[in-house]
Amino acid sequence: MSSESPRSALSWIFIIALGVLLGNGLSGLTQRLYSQYLMHQFPSSLEELGKLFGQQVSMTPAEHKRQLAENKTQSQLNANCDYWKEQVDQKDNGQNRAFRDMACARAKGMYR
Numbered sequence: 088m089s090s091e092s093p094r095s096a097l098s099w100i101f102i103i104a105l106g107v108l109l110g111n112g113l114s115g116l117t118q119r120l121y122s123q124y125l126m127h128q129f130p131s132s133l134e135e136l137g138k139l140f141g142q143q144v145s146m147t148p149a150e151h152k153r154q155l156a157e158n159k160t161q162s163q164l165n166a167n168c169d170y171w172k173e174q175v176d177q178k179d180n181g182q183n184r185a186f187r188d189m190a191c192a193r194a195k196g197m198y199r
Contacts, residue, residue, distance in 0.1 A: 164194040 146154065171187035192198055 161194070164190070168194040 168187070168191040171183065171190045174183045175187050189198070
């Protein structure tokens with residue numbers, strides 16, 4: 088009774104191979120579905136990610152360049168306002184006061 092036919096052993100090999108193949112296929116499918124589920128759960132943009140964590144999102148290079156230009160312009164306007172304040176302190180006349188008022192108004196954003 089211990090003798091097995093070759094057909095019986097071949098059928099066991101086939102069943103085991105089929106089980107391994109089926110298990111790997113289901114595992115791969117499960118992994119793909121789970122990764123798609125995660126992709127839909129996470130924010131798709133930096134703005135959404137920033138809102139999620141309540142933090143400011145880093146700017147794009149173009150936005151960063153524009154921000155630097157605005158900061159440089161603002162610092163120049165502030166320097167011009169400070170210059171005319173010193174001129175008024177040195178020599179208080181109508182022309183220096185008018186220049187100071189205009190320069191400081193521009194620095195405060197009134198005339199842009």
